[in-house]
Amino acid sequence: MALTWSISRDQTLHTCERRYYFRYLLPARINSRNKTLREIAFVKKVTNIPSWKGRVFHSLIAGYIRRICNRDEIPLTDLLASCRRQMQKQWKSSVTNSSRSNLNSISRENPFLLLEHLDPKESVPENMLDVTIKDVENWTEKWHAWANSMNIRCILGNSRVWVEPSGGETTSFELEGIKVVTKADLATLTQQGQFSIYDWKTTSPTIRPTRWITQEEFQAAVYQLWPHSRLGVPLDAVSAHFVYLGGDSLELRSFKVDKNMQDYTLSLIRRSALRMQYFSQIHHDRSQSTIDKTSRFTLNDLDFAYSEKVCVGCQFKHVCRKELENA
């Protein structure tokens, strides 16, 4: 089967082999016979507060952009009010679900549950919901002011537009049998042939390089190769812009790709894909082994995250150290 590669999949493998194993390799199902697999399938449906607010924000902005495209824009105050209602409803649902004991019914009928509510040892501060909503409102207000300043209505009205989540068509390109999925938050192609890619970041820019280039430069380059490879847009007509909302004020970073950067980026994707294929192959080979069960691929074959800090917000932390030999 062809490998699907994405920035998030690469980051997962880069951050923690065990998390990659839980997320992409184990055949975990809610109705698995094995208890550990059932638990893993369950926690895959759980999210933590930082991921939740990021998801709410991205979905809010995607909906807002679609409304502008459909000439059905709503005022910022209405947008924020509907966001607050939605978050309050989901929070209530999470609190209710956390008190249930039947994991199957939670995941099937009431899918929303926050990791922080699942762990009885972690007490959630009383004002946490308000603080979380405030963060999303803060990002939204900053984004809205920036969008107005760049005249987003005019850009959207005069371009072909892609918005994530797309709800269907996945933006991607092929690289030697690898499907490289690119999910930028917004992309526009003007009538003059200029292709602009935008991504909303709820953090501040990072400066720590993870390879010879920063993670942002790598992500921006991968995104820019999509219109070039798939739609034939010349590289010099493509640009990417990351909008950082996590600091006191909004920060914008712009990126371009030249031929050297294209070659380097493709080599990084190839190397990352090879590592993914290696893990898939040994997992597959060993799980098929009927001769020697001791040779099966287990958690002990995999590294922990590089820092325990990463484990704190990890949805798999409750099952991470259990043995999976009989999976």
Ligand code: SF4
């Ligand atoms: S708890 Fe830590 S080591 Fe285990 S999967 Fe999560 S990030 Fe990796």
